[in-house]
Amino acid sequence: MPESAAPTAGAAPWSEAQFVKTFRCDSPDPWPGPRIAIPVDVYTGITFPSDGLPGPVLSLKANSPRPVGTMLNVTEYNIRTTVKWRNLRTGRTGTVVTPTRANRVIWNAVIHPGAGPVRLSVRQKIGAMAFVPMVNPQYRTCGTTATAR
Structure with missing residues (x-):
């Protein structure tokens, strides 16, 4: 009886994203309470971005847990x-919109600006979900620059 080779599993190689920076995009709370602290982390060097499109990409991740006691x-x-983004080397521009519904301010955006320095402008509209969406909406715009690799 011939000996067969053991089956092998193939998977995409693991690649670690490179942390670029954190910037703040704090906003007033549409619910009664203190201002919401919203740190936004920027990553680059992602081999397999969450949207499945090829790189280079910048990934922006915001996560602001509610304070204890709320x-x-x-x-x-x-x-x-x-x-909204603009590649400062090529002049290429684009916009990504991410709608989210959660019990805290959390969102993730993946942009494909091409390699080079990129100017980012983030506009958040945060509203309370009180029987209908976007009750007492609060607006905040902030920005930064990062280099996509």
């Missing part, structure tokens, strides 16, 4: 984040 299970947010 009504975490009762409050919900609707977030509409618009990221």
Whole structure:
């Protein structure tokens, strides 16, 4: 009886994203409460971005947990984040819009500006989910620059 080779599994190689920077994009809270601290992390060098398109990409991830003692299970947010970008080397521009609904301010945007320095402008619209979406919307615009690799 011939000996058969053991089956092998193939998978995409693991690639670690390179952290670029964190910038703040704090916003007023549409619910009664203090201002929401929103750190936005920027990553580059992602071999396999979440949207499945080829790189180079910049990934922006915002995550702002509610402070302890607030009504975490009762409050919900609707977030509409618009990221406008411009590659300063090529002049290429684009816009990515990410709608989100969660019990804290959290969003993720993946942009494909091509390699080089990129100017980013982030506009957040954060509203309370109170029987209908976007009650008492609060707006915040912030920006930074990063280099896509």
